[in-house]
Amino acid sequence: MIRSRDRGERLDPVRRRGPGRGTLLRLAVIAVLLATAAAVIRLRPAATACTTSVAPAISGATAPTGATASSGVTASRPSPPEVSGKPSIPEGTVGVPVRLADPTALALVHPGNLVDLLRLGDGGDSTPIASSALVLDVTGADDPTTGGLLLALAPEQADRAVGGSGHGFAILIRPG
Template sequence: MPSGTVGVPIRLADPTALSLVKPGNRVDLLRLDDKGATTPVAAAALVLTVTGASDPTTGGLLLALPPAEAERAVVTSDHGFAILIRPG
């Protein structure tokens, strides 16, 4: 775990995105609401682990987040999360 971060497991609203992400990628994490709008939760989060990419219904991401972003990420989201994969 990088210094100053905590590990946060994330379930994506569209789990097929798991096949596009790999450990070491940086992603922006967005919370989806019931109207389809997004709220930024974390920027440039480091992907530590991708689980269940072969079975998207059970998979998720483990992200390294600073504590303030981690607190926003653990708030329940009925509609899940989306990610934007950063280049590099």
């Protein structure tokens, strides 16, 4: 057996010291910041649908065909927005996605605008499809190759937009 030369030498277990004041202060600051971030996220109001700006824009719009005052259906009162945040389609109309022949116009159009929809023909002529169509959504305005419009059209206007031949669509933006 090997003996230690210094009889006063002891092998006590190593004791771990607790965190210092600086470490405790850092942990407290991190906890406060995390609690603040959680409170901000929790108390933040829900995102509003893009249809909130639609009501003033369509106040001068005409009612779709077949809508009467006695039935309570008017174009100036859009249906309430969906819970999912997608744009609501006014009663008496259908949503029609449209890809424009000149996609740079997407940067000029915003939800709530009224536009005239024209189909471009083979000989350079244009055929009116819809007048004062409500723009519900603009998709891909930053990338014109993938962008398009979602328009609220009367059912007969939607049939004309979907059917027929041509080289695409053009729009005229109405003031207001």
